[in-house]
Amino acid sequence: MKKFVNKVDEILSESLTGFGNAHSDIIKVNLSPDYISRKLKPTNDKVSLISGGGSGHEPLHGGFVGHGMLDAACPGQVFSAPTPDQMEAASNEVFNGKGILFIVKNYSGDIMNFEMGADMISHDNKTIIVNDDVAVEDSTFTTGRRGVAGTMIVEKTVGSLAETGASLGECKVFGDHVNNMTGSMGVAFSSCTVPAAGKPTFELSGDEMEFGVGIHGEPGRKREKIKSANELTKEIIDTILEDLKPEKNQEVLLHVNGFGGTPLMELYLLFNSAQKLLENCNIKVSRSIVGNYTTSLEMAGGSFTITKLDQNITTHWDSKVHTSALRWKM
């Protein structure tokens, strides 16, 4: 296994310690139970946003802790749900007078453990379940659609609303709305290796791709020969648009996400393909973000996410954010 590692069972704690020290101006890291929280407590009463999930998708979620986005993130072991005591401890640390909003990607283990965590706290709380992946209906670890790269967009926009002092109910409704306006789909050129397993999660031959892959290497819609960037982009964008059913002249946020092992050059090339396709359908790409935000360890491949924009979503996308992985209008 070709990884930078000392002992497999210490990867998470060593990595979290490094993460905490590298960004000690923005976040702090608690170990046992593991959670990441903001260095500076907000000065106003606000809903506290807590996300989390298996590690291996960095910068999601810990990289999005900070002003304008999450209050805390609970990282599980690689591709494994965090445990309820993490959500309990993080909730007690970051409660700030207005309740706790959990943002959870739709995987059975995450849903169950976040529910148990929610039962362990005395604060008012609600949960947004993100299920933006239009590739498949049920999947290996999921009843219903999977939550993937659209989660970052939910975290950014609801994080912004929460900073304004909005109520727990308002944040929950808005988050569900952003999720409903968002669709994603990905493609893998390679597998990835979970350190504790020591071998690739799945095998792809030299000319194959997994179309509609999940972010843990779950099967997608089909396995087929690699196509040109324009061809596979068209197939994915068409699938997302069938789901989102945008009006003519709809403005959208287009997110091209790398899974970890694909060069930035290729992600920008994909962005170019997708933007041209969308504009040919009279859909205007008025906001964009390209890069490795929701990764699958070192998997080669990437995903497209489209969010239909309205005035509210645009305002909360554009607002100030200051995290280790997303920063603007600081």
Place this chain on the structure above:
Amino acid sequence: MKKFVNKVDEILSESLTGFGNAHSDIIKVNLSPDYISRKLKPTNDKVSLISGGGSGHEPLHGGFVGHGMLDAACPGQVFSAPTPDQMEAASNEVFNGKGILFIVKNYSGDIMNFEMGADMISHDNKTIIVNDDVAVEDSTFTTGRRGVAGTMIVEKTVGSLAETGASLGECKVFGDHVNNMTGSMGVAFSSCTVPAAGKPTFELSGDEMEFGVGIHGEPGRKREKIKSANELTKEIIDTILEDLKPEKNQEVLLHVNGFGGTPLMELYLLFNSAQKLLENCNIKVSRSIVGNYTTSLEMAGGSFTITKLDQNITTHWDSKVHTSALRWKM
């Protein structure tokens, strides 16, 4: 070849077009000749910083065009030097009253073409040659040491000084100083595939690493069995410190750079290993940056860069920067 591509000879132009559209708030892209420049011209007279080099190292250099850093970047084809007409056109576009400062990584092709570009312009100009790689003295494409991930640190700090209205001579002296205070070394777990070649640049067996690798896959010091993160970090950090000869209690900037195919979790784990080692040597890591900044396409591996800090370098590292890939204090 598993890449997102339409036609191999259009990768660069398609990718640049996507890059320009994705970040149209910060930069603009000119094609034929290819260069990236700031969207907004500086409002004060300042030295104009122009860098460039082969593509495939993104976000270096185009991702560093913007306030507080570069005025323009000239991307060559993948791992190939840009041509002199690119530097000429970029210089004429971004000249802003105080001369042109070229920042060039030490590769023979880059040096030659930047020199030819400099001869084609009428503006005063000087060149900083970055040669921070302590792994080997001469290399495949290089007389003397290679320029690698320390280039970003030179671009950030000299970019900051240039914003203050410093003279061309002052910027040149400061850039040479930052380069002298900086040392880097990397290790590769895998090769990468240049699209035009269609096959990996070199081969490594399943348990081998290339120690001291260059960012184009050039050979390093030795090829050996993979070691633990702590062991290989110690060997690299010791090598850099032998070169930099820091005093006791020296403050440093520690940069852990990913080559493109290594998960962020592992980079933070490396940061943790290196920070502990440095602090055991009474060297204080007072600034840090971790991530994929100087990549080698999809190569698995990474590098460490250490810059000895003095008051000037610290001030210019900390100052405002607003580019697509680096943003703080905006």
